[in-house]
Amino acid sequence: MSTKVINKEIFEEQEKTIDLNRLIMIVMSRWYIPVITTFISISIAFIQLRYTSPLFSAQLTLKFDDDKGSQITDLFKYGRVSGRIENLLKTESEVMKSRSMNFKVLKYLKMNFDVFVKGEVISSRLYPNYYFKCELIQLDSADVGKSITFKFNNEGIITLLDGENKNTGISINLGDTVHIGNSTILITPNLKYIDQIDNQPILVIINNLQNKANQYASKLSVDVEKNTNILSLSFTADVPQLARDYLNALAKVYIQETISNKAQAAEQTIRYIDTQLVELSQKVKYAQNDLAGFKSQIRGGVPNEVSKINFTQLVSLEAQKGIMIMRSKQLENLEKNIKLAKNKTVELIVFDVEDAKDLSELFNLMNELILERISISSKQKSNSPIMLENERKISEVKAGLLRAIISIRQNMDDKLIQINRQIKLLENELKGLPDKEQALFNLERTFKINEKIYGYLQEKRLENLISMSSLTSNAAVIDEAVLNPNPIFPKPSKTYGVAIFLGLVTSILIILLDRILYNKITDKETIELMSRTPIIGVIKKIHKLTDDPEYNVYVLNKPKSIFAESIRGIRTNMNFVLKGEKNKFICITSSVSGEGKTFCTINLAASLTLLGHKVLVVGCDLRRPRIHLSFKNLSNEIGLTTYLIQKNSLEEVIKATEHENLYVLPAGPVPPNPAELLQSNQFQVFMDKIRTEFDYVFFDTAPVGLVSDSFPLMASADINLYILRAQYSKRDFAIIPDRLTGEISIKNMFSVLNSFDANSIAYSSIYKTDYGGYYGGGGYYYYGGYYYGKGSYGYSGSSYYSSYYSGYYSDDEINPKSKIGKLIQNLLKKVKLKK
Numbered sequence: 001m002s003t004k005v006i007n008k009e010i011f012e013e014q015e016k017t018i019d020l021n022r023l024i025m026i027v028m029s030r031w032y033i034p035v036i037t038t039f040i041s042i043s044i045a046f047i048q049l050r051y052t053s054p055l056f057s058a059q060l061t062l063k064f065d066d067d068k069g070s071q072i073t074d075l076f077k078y079g080r081v082s083g084r085i086e087n088l089l090k091t092e093s094e095v096m097k098s099r100s101m102n103f104k105v106l107k108y109l110k111m112n113f114d115v116f117v118k119g120e121v122i123s124s125r126l127y128p129n130y131y132f133k134c135e136l137i138q139l140d141s142a143d144v145g146k147s148i149t150f151k152f153n154n155e156g157i158i159t160l161l162d163g164e165n166k167n168t169g170i171s172i173n174l175g176d177t178v179h180i181g182n183s184t185i186l187i188t189p190n191l192k193y194i195d196q197i198d199n200q201p202i203l204v205i206i207n208n209l210q211n212k213a214n215q216y217a218s219k220l221s222v223d224v225e226k227n228t229n230i231l232s233l234s235f236t237a238d239v240p241q242l243a244r245d246y247l248n249a250l251a252k253v254y255i256q257e258t259i260s261n262k263a264q265a266a267e268q269t270i271r272y273i274d275t276q277l278v279e280l281s282q283k284v285k286y287a288q289n290d291l292a293g294f295k296s297q298i299r300g301g302v303p304n305e306v307s308k309i310n311f312t313q314l315v316s317l318e319a320q321k322g323i324m325i326m327r328s329k330q331l332e333n334l335e336k337n338i339k340l341a342k343n344k345t346v347e348l349i350v351f352d353v354e355d356a357k358d359l360s361e362l363f364n365l366m367n368e369l370i371l372e373r374i375s376i377s378s379k380q381k382s383n384s385p386i387m388l389e390n391e392r393k394i395s396e397v398k399a400g401l402l403r404a405i406i407s408i409r410q411n412m413d414d415k416l417i418q419i420n421r422q423i424k425l426l427e428n429e430l431k432g433l434p435d436k437e438q439a440l441f442n443l444e445r446t447f448k449i450n451e452k453i454y455g456y457l458q459e460k461r462l463e464n465l466i467s468m469s470s471l472t473s474n475a476a477v478i479d480e481a482v483l484n485p486n487p488i489f490p491k492p493s494k495t496y497g498v499a500i501f502l503g504l505v506t507s508i509l510i511i512l513l514d515r516i517l518y519n520k521i522t523d524k525e526t527i528e529l530m531s532r533t534p535i536i537g538v539i540k541k542i543h544k545l546t547d548d549p550e551y552n553v554y555v556l557n558k559p560k561s562i563f564a565e566s567i568r569g570i571r572t573n574m575n576f577v578l579k580g581e582k583n584k585f586i587c588i589t590s591s592v593s594g595e596g597k598t599f600c601t602i603n604l605a606a607s608l609t610l611l612g613h614k615v616l617v618v619g620c621d622l623r624r625p626r627i628h629l630s631f632k633n634l635s636n637e638i639g640l641t642t643y644l645i646q647k648n649s650l651e652e653v654i655k656a657t658e659h660e661n662l663y664v665l666p667a668g669p670v671p672p673n674p675a676e677l678l679q680s681n682q683f684q685v686f687m688d689k690i691r692t693e694f695d696y697v698f699f700d701t702a703p704v705g706l707v708s709d710s711f712p713l714m715a716s717a718d719i720n721l722y723i724l725r726a727q728y729s730k731r732d733f734a735i736i737p738d739r740l741t742g743e744i745s746i747k748n749m750f751s752v753l754n755s756f757d758a759n760s761i762a763y764s765s766i767y768k769t770d771y772g773g774y775y776g777g778g779g780y781y782y783y784g785g786y787y788y789g790k791g792s793y794g795y796s797g798s799s800y801y802s803s804y805y806s807g808y809y810s811d812d813e814i815n816p817k818s819k820i821g822k823l824i825q826n827l828l829k830k831v832k833l834k835k
Helices: 008-015 020-029 032-051 071-078 084-096 099-109 209-218 240-298 305-340 360-377 385-430 435-469 492-517 524-530 549-557 562-578 597-609 640-644 674-678 681-693 711-716 731-743 780-785 819-834
Strands: 056-064 113-118 123-125 132-138 147-152 158-161 167-172 177-180 183-189 202-206 220-224 230-237 475-479 535-540 584-590 615-620 662-665 696-701 719-725 749-756
Touching (some): 056 084, 113 132, 183 202, 209 220, 305 435, 360 385, 524 749, 549 562, 549 597, 562 597, 615 640, 615 681, 640 674, 640 681, 674 681, 719 731
Parallel strands (some): 615 662, 615 696
Antiparallel strands (some): 056 475, 147 202, 158 167, 177 183, 220 230
16 A cells, blocks of 8 residues: 655645744743743842942033134035034043043042952942041152052051951051052041941052043043033943042033133233333333433433424334334244144234234134144044045145235235334434434433333233133033932843843743754654654553553553553554555564564554454564563563574464463564574565464564664565654654655555653644644544644643543543642542542
């Protein structure tokens, strides 16, 4: 009889169908894995929270005022009218995060030391340090980063400790200095609070403020609020007070720095004016002395009114000329500084505000571009497009500044030419005066000119002083940093949430990995997904097997068991395949020993005797005979091998068992040539004889996964049953029946899943298959396999095993593998007793 070929497309379609109910049951069957992994994750999270130093954050906001640059300069630099304030905010944010700025903040806060209270696992920062004061008396640069550990006693005496917090025996009285290497520090306790840290190890570390500045700069975040002129600053520290104090100190230092930078130009102008004033004061003094001496000599000779008017005009022109020359020289110096400016900004220093009126905007633009160049030079190469564009803009702005300065100086030169002409005319008119009057005019002229220039410089100095006193920063604090006692890290709720999530994910990965690595057949779906050989039935696992031979014929000893019902289902399916005909050979084999081949053979044969059939079980596993062990008072001294060598007759080797209509032919002693005996002519004669004497003959053959002894016998059998044991046979074994059918042309090959445990769902297949049990279209597999599993093929999931039939089978109790199972089983027993 040929088997029905299963359509490949149907097979592939069914392979992709997932049974969600089965999947949920599989995960629930391994409930202890997510419980364990989640518990471990939560424990790790608890330890992390317990021994992780929390981090605190503080926020501060600064508002910047735009200098309202002209639209021309904005378009030149940004390509649009707006953009000046954006660039300003970006530039200033980089300034705040710079190492130099943070170094100044640390000096402002006097953070020369870090102080910690040492714990058993972690040390906590002591800030603000109300308990004692550390003062640096002498610092050796080689001692930067070194530390000292000590503790106070009740009297305030300092006791030095070693690296393991053990007493070194050195004590220091109040007011004494402590040495760290070659450096000296003075520790002054505050007796008002000292009892709060009494006998706790204190660690004091000398800070390297340059390195510390880099660390603190990395903890500072500066963000530009979108579409505003506001900077939002945040700082993270392990103490909330430190985060607050550092931000407030940063804002103060930054504002002071901006004011100081603005005052530099005025200070340089004042210093230059002071230098000129010193020289002019000497000239004025000498001119005054000379004038007084000359007047005392001439005693008379007062100039006329016309001469006085000319003299006054001449002095005024000479003073204008001197001031104009000073202004021109200052612009000349400024021109040189602009040409040399590259990586440093230039201060706009002029004597007169009028001189800077046409320069200030371009000057500010040049300095901004230079600052921008400094900022991007650390991120861009010198030949990058951004750097080249910046250089181009700086060159254009410099050229514009130089042209403007040349224009201003040219105007000054034109004015000087006019002034020199007027001076020449007045000098010619005064040449007609007497010699004494001319000499007097010259002395007074020198005195008056220096006096006027001196007064002009004094006036400009006063203007600059007033300008310095009124300087303000373009940044103002909107909201100061305040104390925030809530840590930003770690967050207990978030940490535990992540721990639970990771625990569940880990459990799923463990379950998946375990299933991937698990290489055993678990259920009929596993076989159906790998093999095209039809499954003729599923045999229920027996949990109470013993060494008693009676249990080997379990179908007769426990006829009301679920196991017996599963055997009867296979028996029915076999009858469908054999079409109810008798005198049939049934060959039973497996891949390896231990899969229950002999056990299944005996019980299938015994089930047919219940229908009144005469059945013979032949032990054809000549290499490892075991069938005689399943019956009482049955020996293996004679059997198939002794018959085949014609030592015994057929009547002598066939033994009747204690069960009616069930006969056994043991394998007999192990021969040296089992394969040859099974292919001998004598074996063919044997098969011809027993076919007519018995309704059904079962051949218990050797495992085909080990030897090929059984192939000729299987080829001549009416039906071949391939035994696969759940939780024992490897997955690859399910392919062997297909190979036997295809390569050796074994016909009527069927698989049997033995020892299936409905409670072992952990490794069950998650796929649903519908075609495997409908061999031949008769639906007989449905009877043989549907009722013996879980879910779609399990006892509790089928209509057959309903509450109406509860208690019908003798072994239908719940397998109590857990406390919950035991409670349910006890509850069912109590219900039965009450009934």
